[in-house]
Amino acid sequence: METERPIPFGLERRAWQETISNWAAKDRHLLVSPPTKDPAQSYTQVPGIQAENVQLPSSGLSAAQRTETLRRMLEYLKPQQDCFLGYQVNQALQYEDDLKSFMNVNINNIGDPFVGGNMTNNTKVIERAVLDYYASLWNAKWPHDPKDPDSYWGYVLSMGCTEGVIYGLWSGRDYLAGRRLLANPVFHDPVGKPAEEGAEAFHPVAFFSEDTHYSVLKTLNMLQIDTFYKLGMRNFRESCPLHEYRSQGTWPAYVPSKGGDAGVGTIDIEALAKLVEFFASRGYPILVNFNFGTTFKGAFDDVEAAGLALMPIFTKYGLDKRKVFFDPEDPTAYDERTGYWFFVDGALGAGYMPFLEMAHAAGKAEFCGPRFDFRLPFVHAIAMSGHKWFGTPWPSGIYMTRTRYQLFPPDAPEYLGSPDTTFAGSRNGFSSLLFWSYLSQNAYDDQVRKVLSAGEVTNYAYEKLLNLQEELSVDLWVTRSPLSFAVLFRKPSDEITFRYSLSCQTYQIQGESRTCAHIFMMEHVTPALIDRLVDDLREADAFFPPDPRKNT
Helix, strand or coil, X not given: CCCCCCCCCCCCHHHHHHHHHHHHXXXXXXXXXXXXXXXXXXXXXXXXXXXXXXXXXXCCCCHHHHHHHHHHHHHHHHHHHHCCCCCCCCCCCCCHHHHHHHHHCCCECCCCCCCCCCCCCCCHHHHHHHHHHHHHHCCCECCCCCCCCCEEEEEEECCCHHHHHHHHHHHHXXXXXXXXXXXXXXXXXXXXXXCCCCHHHXXXXXXXXXXXXXXXXXXXXXXXXXXXXXXXXXXXXXXXXXXXXXXXXXXXXXXXXXXXXXCCCCECHHHHHHHHHHHHCCCCCEEEEEEECCCCCCCECCHHHHHHHHHHHHHHCCCCCEEXXXXXXXXXXXXXXXXXXXXXXXXXXXXXXXXXHHHXXXXXXXXXXXXXXXXXXXXXXXXXXXXXXXXXXXCCEEEEEEHHHCECCCCCCHHHCCCCCCCCCCCECHHHHHHHHHHHHCCXXXXXXHHHHHHHHHHHHHHHHHHHHHHHCCCCCCECCCCCCEEEEECCCXXXXXXXXXXXXXXXXXXXXXXXXXXXXXXXXXXXXXXXXXHHHXXXXXXXXXXXXXXX
8 A cells, every 4th residue: 555645744735725626536446435624624723733633544553653742632622621710620630650651551440449450441430439539428338238238339430420420320320120139138918009009109309409510411311300390391391389480481491590590509499499399299209410510600509408408298198218119020028218309419529528517627718618418317329520529631530339239230241241330332431540549648637638728719819800890890790609619700801711611601680691701610720710710800802792891
Protein backbone atom coordinates (compact mmCIF):
# COMPACT_ATOMS: atom_id res chain seq x y z
CA MET A 1 0.00 0.00 0.00
CA GLU A 2 1.29 3.45 -0.86
CA THR A 3 2.17 5.44 2.23
CA GLU A 4 -0.08 8.46 2.61
CA ARG A 5 1.66 11.78 2.95
CA PRO A 6 1.34 13.04 6.56
CA ILE A 7 -0.71 16.19 7.07
CA PRO A 8 1.67 19.00 8.09
CA PHE A 9 0.87 21.55 10.76
CA GLY A 10 -0.34 24.91 9.54
CA LEU A 11 -1.76 23.36 6.37
CA GLU A 12 -3.55 25.98 4.27
CA ARG A 13 -7.30 25.54 3.85
CA ARG A 14 -7.06 24.89 0.11
CA ALA A 15 -4.40 22.25 0.63
CA TRP A 16 -6.52 20.62 3.32
CA GLN A 17 -9.53 20.47 1.00
CA GLU A 18 -7.37 18.88 -1.66
CA THR A 19 -6.18 16.34 0.91
CA ILE A 20 -9.81 15.42 1.65
CA SER A 21 -10.49 14.86 -2.04
CA ASN A 22 -7.36 12.75 -2.43
CA TRP A 23 -8.25 10.85 0.72
CA ALA A 24 -11.53 9.73 -0.80
CA ALA A 25 -9.93 8.76 -4.11
CA LYS A 26 -6.91 6.94 -2.67
CA ASP A 27 -8.55 5.04 0.16
CA ARG A 28 -11.67 3.75 -1.59
CA HIS A 29 -10.06 0.31 -1.77
CA LEU A 30 -9.85 0.27 2.04
CA LEU A 31 -13.66 0.04 2.26
CA VAL A 32 -13.99 3.23 4.28
CA SER A 33 -16.30 6.18 3.74
CA PRO A 34 -14.88 9.57 2.70
CA PRO A 35 -16.00 12.81 4.37
CA THR A 36 -19.01 14.51 2.79
CA LYS A 37 -17.56 17.92 3.64
CA ASP A 38 -14.67 19.54 5.43
CA PRO A 39 -14.99 18.52 9.12
CA ALA A 40 -12.95 21.58 10.11
CA GLN A 41 -15.90 23.68 8.87
CA SER A 42 -18.52 21.49 10.56
CA TYR A 43 -17.56 21.51 14.23
CA THR A 44 -17.22 24.08 16.98
CA GLN A 45 -13.89 25.85 16.77
CA VAL A 46 -11.54 25.58 19.78
CA PRO A 47 -9.22 28.55 20.37
CA GLY A 48 -5.63 27.77 19.44
CA ILE A 49 -6.39 24.39 17.84
CA GLN A 50 -6.95 23.88 14.14
CA ALA A 51 -9.38 21.07 13.49
CA GLU A 52 -7.39 19.83 10.48
CA ASN A 53 -4.40 19.21 12.74
CA VAL A 54 -6.25 16.70 14.91
CA GLN A 55 -7.93 14.74 12.10
CA LEU A 56 -6.73 11.14 11.81
CA PRO A 57 -5.68 10.03 8.31
CA SER A 58 -5.33 6.37 7.42
CA SER A 59 -1.54 6.63 7.67
CA GLY A 60 -1.68 7.96 11.20
CA LEU A 61 0.45 10.89 12.38
CA SER A 62 4.16 11.12 12.99
CA ALA A 63 5.60 11.29 16.50
CA ALA A 64 6.34 14.98 15.97
CA GLN A 65 2.80 15.70 14.87
CA ARG A 66 1.32 13.81 17.80
CA THR A 67 3.59 15.63 20.23
CA GLU A 68 2.69 19.00 18.75
CA THR A 69 -1.06 18.27 18.78
CA LEU A 70 -0.98 17.16 22.40
CA ARG A 71 1.12 20.19 23.33
CA ARG A 72 -1.45 22.49 21.77
CA MET A 73 -4.28 20.62 23.47
CA LEU A 74 -2.59 21.09 26.85
CA GLU A 75 -1.95 24.75 26.05
CA TYR A 76 -5.70 25.13 25.57
CA LEU A 77 -6.66 23.18 28.69
CA LYS A 78 -4.19 24.69 31.15
CA PRO A 79 -5.63 28.25 31.16
CA GLN A 80 -9.14 26.80 31.37
CA GLN A 81 -8.07 24.71 34.36
CA ASP A 82 -6.35 27.67 36.03
CA CYS A 83 -9.52 29.83 35.74
CA PHE A 84 -12.06 27.07 36.37
CA LEU A 85 -14.90 28.38 38.56
CA GLY A 86 -18.27 27.38 37.14
CA TYR A 87 -18.77 23.71 38.02
CA GLN A 88 -18.53 21.41 41.03
CA VAL A 89 -15.23 19.97 39.84
CA ASN A 90 -11.97 19.99 41.76
CA GLN A 91 -8.98 20.83 39.56
CA ALA A 92 -6.30 20.34 42.26
CA LEU A 93 -5.23 16.88 41.15
CA GLN A 94 -2.10 15.01 42.30
CA TYR A 95 -2.18 11.49 40.84
CA GLU A 96 0.64 11.24 38.32
CA ASP A 97 3.38 10.14 40.73
CA ASP A 98 1.24 7.40 42.31
CA LEU A 99 -0.59 6.03 39.32
CA LYS A 100 1.14 6.71 36.00
CA SER A 101 2.51 3.14 35.91
CA PHE A 102 -1.06 1.78 35.85
CA MET A 103 -1.94 3.56 32.60
CA ASN A 104 -0.53 0.67 30.56
CA VAL A 105 -2.55 -2.00 32.38
CA ASN A 106 -6.05 -2.98 31.26
CA ILE A 107 -7.96 -3.02 34.57
CA ASN A 108 -11.54 -4.30 34.64
CA ASN A 109 -13.56 -4.65 37.86
CA ILE A 110 -16.36 -6.54 36.14
CA GLY A 111 -18.98 -8.07 38.42
CA ASP A 112 -19.56 -7.74 42.14
CA PRO A 113 -16.77 -5.90 44.02
CA PHE A 114 -16.84 -8.48 46.82
CA VAL A 115 -16.32 -11.48 44.51
CA GLY A 116 -13.00 -11.68 42.67
CA GLY A 117 -14.20 -13.51 39.57
CA ASN A 118 -12.27 -14.87 36.62
CA MET A 119 -11.19 -11.46 35.29
CA THR A 120 -8.09 -11.32 37.47
CA ASN A 121 -6.77 -7.97 36.14
CA ASN A 122 -8.88 -6.08 38.65
CA THR A 123 -8.44 -3.72 41.60
CA LYS A 124 -11.31 -5.06 43.68
CA VAL A 125 -9.12 -5.35 46.78
CA ILE A 126 -8.55 -1.58 46.47
CA GLU A 127 -12.22 -0.98 45.66
CA ARG A 128 -13.33 -2.78 48.82
CA ALA A 129 -11.02 -0.63 50.96
CA VAL A 130 -12.51 2.51 49.38
CA LEU A 131 -16.05 1.26 49.97
CA ASP A 132 -15.26 0.44 53.60
CA TYR A 133 -13.94 3.99 54.02
CA TYR A 134 -17.20 5.52 52.83
CA ALA A 135 -19.32 3.00 54.71
CA SER A 136 -17.62 4.22 57.88
CA LEU A 137 -17.91 7.88 56.86
CA TRP A 138 -21.62 7.47 56.07
CA ASN A 139 -22.31 5.48 59.24
CA ALA A 140 -23.20 2.20 57.56
CA LYS A 141 -22.53 -1.18 59.14
CA TRP A 142 -19.27 -2.55 57.76
CA PRO A 143 -17.51 -4.58 56.47
CA HIS A 144 -19.91 -5.97 53.92
CA ASP A 145 -21.28 -9.39 54.89
CA PRO A 146 -23.61 -11.08 52.38
CA LYS A 147 -25.20 -12.96 55.30
CA ASP A 148 -25.93 -9.77 57.25
CA PRO A 149 -28.79 -7.79 55.67
CA ASP A 150 -27.94 -4.75 57.80
CA SER A 151 -24.37 -4.46 56.48
CA TYR A 152 -23.66 -2.20 53.54
CA TRP A 153 -23.20 -3.10 49.89
CA GLY A 154 -21.94 -0.83 47.15
CA TYR A 155 -19.49 -0.31 44.32
CA VAL A 156 -17.28 2.30 42.64
CA LEU A 157 -19.04 3.82 39.64
CA SER A 158 -17.52 4.02 36.18
CA MET A 159 -19.62 7.08 35.33
CA GLY A 160 -20.22 10.03 37.62
CA CYS A 161 -23.10 10.20 40.07
CA THR A 162 -25.56 9.89 37.18
CA GLU A 163 -24.78 6.17 37.14
CA GLY A 164 -25.58 6.11 40.86
CA VAL A 165 -28.86 7.91 40.16
CA ILE A 166 -29.76 5.36 37.49
CA TYR A 167 -28.90 2.42 39.73
CA GLY A 168 -30.57 3.94 42.80
CA LEU A 169 -33.85 4.73 41.04
CA TRP A 170 -33.82 1.43 39.15
CA SER A 171 -33.35 -0.43 42.44
CA GLY A 172 -36.11 1.66 44.01
CA ARG A 173 -38.50 0.92 41.17
CA ASP A 174 -37.96 -2.83 41.31
CA TYR A 175 -37.94 -2.93 45.12
CA LEU A 176 -41.29 -1.14 45.28
CA ALA A 177 -42.66 -3.14 42.35
CA GLY A 178 -42.15 -6.35 44.32
CA ARG A 179 -39.19 -7.86 42.48
CA ARG A 180 -37.29 -10.62 44.26
CA LEU A 181 -34.56 -9.54 46.71
CA LEU A 182 -31.14 -11.14 46.94
CA ALA A 183 -30.67 -11.67 50.67
CA ASN A 184 -33.94 -11.07 52.55
CA PRO A 185 -35.36 -13.99 54.56
CA VAL A 186 -38.42 -15.62 53.00
CA PHE A 187 -41.56 -16.23 55.08
CA HIS A 188 -44.69 -18.21 54.27
CA ASP A 189 -48.26 -17.13 54.78
CA PRO A 190 -50.78 -20.00 54.69
CA VAL A 191 -53.42 -17.61 53.37
CA GLY A 192 -51.17 -16.39 50.56
CA LYS A 193 -51.35 -13.21 48.54
CA PRO A 194 -54.38 -11.03 49.37
CA ALA A 195 -56.93 -11.17 46.58
CA GLU A 196 -57.93 -7.53 47.04
CA GLU A 197 -54.45 -6.14 46.51
CA GLY A 198 -54.66 -3.66 43.61
CA ALA A 199 -52.19 -2.90 40.85
CA GLU A 200 -51.41 0.48 42.41
CA ALA A 201 -49.70 -1.33 45.31
CA PHE A 202 -46.75 -2.06 43.00
CA HIS A 203 -46.87 1.12 40.93
CA PRO A 204 -44.11 3.40 42.31
CA VAL A 205 -44.61 7.16 42.15
CA ALA A 206 -41.54 9.42 42.08
CA PHE A 207 -41.07 12.76 43.87
CA PHE A 208 -38.21 15.24 43.43
CA SER A 209 -37.74 18.98 43.80
CA GLU A 210 -37.43 21.65 41.14
CA ASP A 211 -33.72 22.02 41.98
CA THR A 212 -33.00 18.37 41.16
CA HIS A 213 -30.23 17.43 38.71
CA TYR A 214 -31.42 16.85 35.14
CA SER A 215 -30.27 13.22 35.24
CA VAL A 216 -33.11 12.31 37.62
CA LEU A 217 -35.89 13.18 35.19
CA LYS A 218 -33.91 11.57 32.36
CA THR A 219 -33.57 8.39 34.42
CA LEU A 220 -37.24 8.32 35.39
CA ASN A 221 -38.18 8.59 31.72
CA MET A 222 -35.72 5.88 30.76
CA LEU A 223 -37.00 3.53 33.50
CA GLN A 224 -40.63 4.45 32.80
CA ILE A 225 -41.27 5.41 36.42
CA ASP A 226 -44.32 7.60 36.84
CA THR A 227 -43.73 10.97 38.46
CA PHE A 228 -46.45 12.36 40.70
CA TYR A 229 -47.02 15.01 38.04
CA LYS A 230 -47.61 12.53 35.21
CA LEU A 231 -49.87 10.30 37.29
CA GLY A 232 -51.70 13.28 38.78
CA MET A 233 -52.37 14.86 35.38
CA ARG A 234 -53.44 11.52 33.95
CA ASN A 235 -55.77 10.29 36.70
CA PHE A 236 -56.38 13.13 39.17
CA ARG A 237 -56.18 16.36 37.18
CA GLU A 238 -58.60 18.36 39.35
CA SER A 239 -57.44 17.00 42.71
CA CYS A 240 -53.94 18.32 43.40
CA PRO A 241 -53.52 18.71 47.18
CA LEU A 242 -51.60 21.99 46.69
CA HIS A 243 -54.35 24.61 46.56
CA GLU A 244 -52.62 27.01 44.17
CA TYR A 245 -52.41 24.25 41.55
CA ARG A 246 -55.81 22.66 42.23
CA SER A 247 -57.51 25.99 41.57
CA GLN A 248 -55.88 25.95 38.12
CA GLY A 249 -56.80 22.33 37.41
CA THR A 250 -53.16 21.28 37.14
CA TRP A 251 -50.21 19.79 39.07
CA PRO A 252 -46.68 21.08 39.62
CA ALA A 253 -44.04 19.37 37.51
CA TYR A 254 -41.76 19.13 40.57
CA VAL A 255 -42.07 19.34 44.31
CA PRO A 256 -41.62 23.07 45.02
CA SER A 257 -38.40 24.28 46.57
CA LYS A 258 -38.52 26.73 49.45
CA GLY A 259 -39.07 30.18 48.03
CA GLY A 260 -39.22 28.92 44.43
CA ASP A 261 -36.56 30.17 42.01
CA ALA A 262 -35.62 32.97 44.39
CA GLY A 263 -35.19 30.59 47.31
CA VAL A 264 -32.32 28.59 48.73
CA GLY A 265 -33.01 25.44 46.67
CA THR A 266 -34.08 22.97 49.38
CA ILE A 267 -37.19 20.84 49.00
CA ASP A 268 -40.37 22.20 50.58
CA ILE A 269 -41.14 19.46 53.11
CA GLU A 270 -44.71 20.66 53.78
CA ALA A 271 -45.54 20.50 50.06
CA LEU A 272 -43.79 17.13 49.75
CA ALA A 273 -45.84 15.69 52.62
CA LYS A 274 -49.14 16.82 51.07
CA LEU A 275 -48.23 15.36 47.68
CA VAL A 276 -46.96 12.09 49.18
CA GLU A 277 -50.06 11.62 51.33
CA PHE A 278 -52.31 12.06 48.32
CA PHE A 279 -50.77 9.04 46.60
CA ALA A 280 -50.00 7.00 49.74
CA SER A 281 -53.67 7.20 50.71
CA ARG A 282 -54.51 5.60 47.38
CA GLY A 283 -52.10 2.71 47.92
CA TYR A 284 -49.18 3.82 45.74
CA PRO A 285 -45.62 3.12 46.96
CA ILE A 286 -43.47 6.23 47.23
CA LEU A 287 -40.03 6.87 45.67
CA VAL A 288 -38.32 10.09 46.79
CA ASN A 289 -35.12 11.57 45.37
CA PHE A 290 -33.39 13.91 47.82
CA ASN A 291 -30.64 16.33 46.81
CA PHE A 292 -27.59 16.80 48.97
CA GLY A 293 -25.74 19.62 47.27
CA THR A 294 -27.97 20.75 44.39
CA THR A 295 -26.46 21.31 40.97
CA PHE A 296 -26.76 25.07 40.71
CA LYS A 297 -27.39 26.49 44.19
CA GLY A 298 -25.47 23.84 46.14
CA ALA A 299 -28.39 23.45 48.56
CA PHE A 300 -29.06 20.56 50.94
CA ASP A 301 -32.43 18.87 51.35
CA ASP A 302 -33.11 18.12 55.02
CA VAL A 303 -33.42 14.36 54.57
CA GLU A 304 -33.92 13.73 58.29
CA ALA A 305 -36.70 16.31 58.70
CA ALA A 306 -38.41 15.06 55.54
CA GLY A 307 -38.23 11.46 56.72
CA LEU A 308 -39.68 12.35 60.12
CA ALA A 309 -42.51 14.24 58.42
CA LEU A 310 -43.32 11.37 56.03
CA MET A 311 -43.03 8.40 58.40
CA PRO A 312 -46.41 9.03 60.10
CA ILE A 313 -47.99 9.09 56.64
CA PHE A 314 -46.36 5.78 55.74
CA THR A 315 -47.48 4.24 59.03
CA LYS A 316 -51.02 5.52 58.54
CA TYR A 317 -51.34 3.87 55.14
CA GLY A 318 -49.36 0.69 55.81
CA LEU A 319 -46.26 1.65 53.84
CA ASP A 320 -43.87 1.55 56.80
CA LYS A 321 -43.78 -2.26 56.55
CA ARG A 322 -45.67 -4.51 54.20
CA LYS A 323 -45.72 -8.07 52.98
CA VAL A 324 -44.57 -8.52 49.41
CA PHE A 325 -45.46 -11.80 47.67
CA PHE A 326 -42.78 -11.99 45.01
CA ASP A 327 -42.89 -15.58 43.72
CA PRO A 328 -45.65 -16.36 41.19
CA GLU A 329 -44.89 -20.08 41.58
CA ASP A 330 -45.36 -19.96 45.36
CA PRO A 331 -48.20 -17.61 46.36
CA THR A 332 -47.45 -18.16 50.06
CA ALA A 333 -43.82 -16.90 49.89
CA TYR A 334 -43.27 -13.32 50.97
CA ASP A 335 -40.74 -10.97 52.49
CA GLU A 336 -41.20 -7.79 54.49
CA ARG A 337 -40.09 -4.46 53.10
CA THR A 338 -40.99 -0.79 53.12
CA GLY A 339 -43.51 0.74 50.75
CA TYR A 340 -41.23 3.71 50.21
CA TRP A 341 -37.70 4.22 48.89
CA PHE A 342 -35.47 7.17 49.82
CA PHE A 343 -32.55 7.81 47.50
CA VAL A 344 -30.00 10.54 48.34
CA ASP A 345 -28.27 12.15 45.38
CA GLY A 346 -25.17 13.31 47.25
CA ALA A 347 -23.07 13.99 44.15
CA LEU A 348 -21.28 16.89 45.85
CA GLY A 349 -22.44 17.14 49.46
CA ALA A 350 -21.96 13.52 50.49
CA GLY A 351 -18.25 14.00 49.84
CA TYR A 352 -17.66 16.91 52.19
CA MET A 353 -20.56 17.28 54.63
CA PRO A 354 -19.24 14.54 56.98
CA PHE A 355 -16.06 16.58 57.41
CA LEU A 356 -18.00 19.77 58.08
CA GLU A 357 -19.90 17.82 60.75
CA MET A 358 -16.56 16.76 62.26
CA ALA A 359 -15.41 20.39 62.24
CA HIS A 360 -18.64 21.46 63.92
CA ALA A 361 -18.30 18.76 66.59
CA ALA A 362 -14.74 19.97 67.28
CA GLY A 363 -15.90 23.57 67.64
CA LYS A 364 -14.18 24.66 64.41
CA ALA A 365 -17.38 25.40 62.45
CA GLU A 366 -20.46 27.26 63.62
CA PHE A 367 -22.89 25.19 61.58
CA CYS A 368 -23.16 21.79 59.94
CA GLY A 369 -25.62 20.37 57.48
CA PRO A 370 -28.57 18.04 58.05
CA ARG A 371 -27.96 14.34 58.46
CA PHE A 372 -28.34 12.34 55.27
CA ASP A 373 -26.59 9.01 55.81
CA PHE A 374 -27.29 5.52 57.13
CA ARG A 375 -27.84 6.77 60.67
CA LEU A 376 -31.30 7.52 59.31
CA PRO A 377 -33.20 4.20 59.18
CA PHE A 378 -35.37 5.39 56.31
CA VAL A 379 -32.47 6.04 53.88
CA HIS A 380 -32.19 3.23 51.34
CA ALA A 381 -29.30 4.33 49.10
CA ILE A 382 -26.73 7.11 48.60
CA ALA A 383 -24.62 8.06 45.59
CA MET A 384 -21.69 10.48 45.30
CA SER A 385 -19.40 11.77 42.56
CA GLY A 386 -15.64 11.33 42.83
CA HIS A 387 -14.65 14.07 40.39
CA LYS A 388 -16.46 16.78 42.34
CA TRP A 389 -15.32 17.29 45.93
CA PHE A 390 -11.96 15.54 46.07
CA GLY A 391 -11.36 15.44 42.32
CA THR A 392 -10.47 12.80 39.74
CA PRO A 393 -9.36 13.36 36.13
CA TRP A 394 -12.58 11.77 34.84
CA PRO A 395 -16.10 11.18 36.17
CA SER A 396 -16.34 8.55 38.90
CA GLY A 397 -18.36 7.94 42.04
CA ILE A 398 -19.72 5.69 44.79
CA TYR A 399 -23.06 3.91 45.13
CA MET A 400 -24.02 2.47 48.50
CA THR A 401 -27.04 0.74 50.01
CA ARG A 402 -27.80 -1.89 52.64
CA THR A 403 -27.43 -5.55 51.72
CA ARG A 404 -31.11 -6.15 52.50
CA TYR A 405 -32.12 -3.88 49.60
CA GLN A 406 -30.14 -5.63 46.88
CA LEU A 407 -32.27 -6.98 44.04
CA PHE A 408 -31.73 -10.45 42.71
CA PRO A 409 -29.59 -10.15 39.54
CA PRO A 410 -31.53 -10.77 36.32
CA ASP A 411 -28.81 -13.15 35.13
CA ALA A 412 -25.77 -15.04 36.45
CA PRO A 413 -23.26 -15.23 33.57
CA GLU A 414 -20.98 -18.18 34.33
CA TYR A 415 -17.98 -16.83 32.44
CA LEU A 416 -17.60 -13.87 34.83
CA GLY A 417 -17.14 -15.99 37.92
CA SER A 418 -18.74 -13.08 39.79
CA PRO A 419 -22.41 -12.04 40.17
CA ASP A 420 -23.55 -9.30 37.81
CA THR A 421 -24.84 -7.07 40.62
CA THR A 422 -23.75 -3.64 39.36
CA PHE A 423 -25.25 -1.38 36.69
CA ALA A 424 -22.35 -1.70 34.28
CA GLY A 425 -20.93 -4.91 32.87
CA SER A 426 -17.27 -4.04 32.57
CA ARG A 427 -16.33 -1.50 35.22
CA ASN A 428 -13.43 0.92 35.28
CA GLY A 429 -10.91 -0.39 37.82
CA PHE A 430 -8.72 2.72 37.61
CA SER A 431 -11.18 4.94 39.49
CA SER A 432 -10.82 2.78 42.59
CA LEU A 433 -7.07 3.50 42.45
CA LEU A 434 -7.79 7.23 42.24
CA PHE A 435 -10.08 7.11 45.28
CA TRP A 436 -7.53 5.09 47.21
CA SER A 437 -4.62 7.35 46.28
CA TYR A 438 -6.46 10.47 47.42
CA LEU A 439 -7.85 8.98 50.64
CA SER A 440 -4.52 7.45 51.59
CA GLN A 441 -2.85 10.86 51.29
CA ASN A 442 -5.52 12.90 53.09
CA ALA A 443 -6.36 12.13 56.71
CA TYR A 444 -9.64 13.25 58.22
CA ASP A 445 -7.87 16.32 59.65
CA ASP A 446 -6.62 17.26 56.17
CA GLN A 447 -10.10 17.02 54.74
CA VAL A 448 -11.60 19.02 57.60
CA ARG A 449 -9.08 21.78 56.83
CA LYS A 450 -10.02 21.68 53.14
CA VAL A 451 -13.73 22.02 53.96
CA LEU A 452 -13.11 24.96 56.28
CA SER A 453 -10.86 26.60 53.68
CA ALA A 454 -13.53 26.21 50.98
CA GLY A 455 -16.04 27.85 53.31
CA GLU A 456 -13.69 30.77 53.92
CA VAL A 457 -13.10 31.29 50.19
CA THR A 458 -16.86 31.16 49.61
CA ASN A 459 -17.40 33.86 52.22
CA TYR A 460 -14.66 35.89 50.56
CA ALA A 461 -16.22 35.52 47.09
CA TYR A 462 -19.68 36.41 48.39
CA GLU A 463 -18.41 39.58 50.07
CA LYS A 464 -16.33 40.60 47.03
CA LEU A 465 -19.35 40.28 44.72
CA LEU A 466 -21.57 42.20 47.13
CA ASN A 467 -18.95 44.94 47.27
CA LEU A 468 -18.78 44.99 43.47
CA GLN A 469 -22.56 45.26 43.34
CA GLU A 470 -22.41 48.31 45.63
CA GLU A 471 -19.50 49.80 43.71
CA LEU A 472 -21.33 49.53 40.37
CA SER A 473 -24.69 50.54 41.85
CA VAL A 474 -26.23 47.66 39.94
CA ASP A 475 -28.19 44.69 41.24
CA LEU A 476 -25.97 41.73 40.36
CA TRP A 477 -28.42 39.30 42.02
CA VAL A 478 -25.71 38.00 44.35
CA THR A 479 -27.08 35.09 46.41
CA ARG A 480 -25.82 32.12 48.37
CA SER A 481 -27.58 29.12 49.93
CA PRO A 482 -26.69 28.16 53.52
CA LEU A 483 -23.60 25.92 53.79
CA SER A 484 -23.17 25.99 50.02
CA PHE A 485 -19.81 26.55 48.36
CA ALA A 486 -21.63 28.22 45.44
CA VAL A 487 -22.29 31.93 44.86
CA LEU A 488 -24.78 33.08 42.21
CA PHE A 489 -24.69 36.38 40.32
CA ARG A 490 -25.84 38.01 37.09
CA LYS A 491 -24.47 36.26 33.99
CA PRO A 492 -21.56 38.25 32.55
CA SER A 493 -20.42 38.54 28.94
CA ASP A 494 -19.85 35.46 26.83
CA GLU A 495 -16.11 36.14 26.89
CA ILE A 496 -15.97 36.05 30.69
CA THR A 497 -18.35 33.10 30.82
CA PHE A 498 -15.99 31.13 28.56
CA ARG A 499 -12.82 32.25 30.34
CA TYR A 500 -14.03 31.00 33.72
CA SER A 501 -16.16 28.07 32.44
CA LEU A 502 -19.22 29.55 34.14
CA SER A 503 -22.39 27.51 34.36
CA CYS A 504 -25.58 29.50 33.73
CA GLN A 505 -29.25 29.04 34.57
CA THR A 506 -32.34 31.16 33.83
CA TYR A 507 -34.95 31.77 36.54
CA GLN A 508 -38.29 33.58 36.63
CA ILE A 509 -38.18 35.83 39.69
CA GLN A 510 -40.95 38.32 40.43
CA GLY A 511 -42.04 38.24 36.81
CA GLU A 512 -38.50 38.91 35.59
CA SER A 513 -36.34 36.52 33.60
CA ARG A 514 -32.90 36.35 35.20
CA THR A 515 -29.98 34.44 33.73
CA CYS A 516 -27.54 33.77 36.53
CA ALA A 517 -24.04 32.33 36.62
CA HIS A 518 -22.51 30.63 39.60
CA ILE A 519 -19.03 29.93 40.87
CA PHE A 520 -18.13 26.92 43.03
CA MET A 521 -15.33 27.19 45.55
CA MET A 522 -13.60 23.86 45.13
CA GLU A 523 -10.13 23.13 46.51
CA HIS A 524 -8.25 24.77 43.64
CA VAL A 525 -10.13 28.10 43.97
CA THR A 526 -8.13 30.79 45.78
CA PRO A 527 -8.87 34.39 46.83
CA ALA A 528 -6.46 35.47 44.08
CA LEU A 529 -8.63 33.77 41.45
CA ILE A 530 -11.74 35.42 42.89
CA ASP A 531 -9.97 38.80 42.71
CA ARG A 532 -9.13 38.13 39.07
CA LEU A 533 -12.78 37.36 38.28
CA VAL A 534 -14.03 40.45 40.10
CA ASP A 535 -11.50 42.64 38.25
CA ASP A 536 -12.85 41.28 34.96
CA LEU A 537 -16.43 41.86 36.09
CA ARG A 538 -15.52 45.46 36.85
CA GLU A 539 -14.78 46.19 33.17
CA ALA A 540 -17.29 48.36 31.32
CA ASP A 541 -18.44 45.60 28.95
CA ALA A 542 -18.59 42.81 31.55
CA PHE A 543 -22.39 42.60 31.62
CA PHE A 544 -24.12 42.74 28.24
CA PRO A 545 -26.59 42.72 26.66
CA PRO A 546 -27.98 44.83 28.18
CA ASP A 547 -25.26 46.71 30.01
CA PRO A 548 -26.72 47.24 33.50
CA ARG A 549 -24.76 50.48 33.91
CA LYS A 550 -27.02 52.08 31.31
CA ASN A 551 -30.05 51.39 33.49
CA THR A 552 -28.78 53.23 36.55
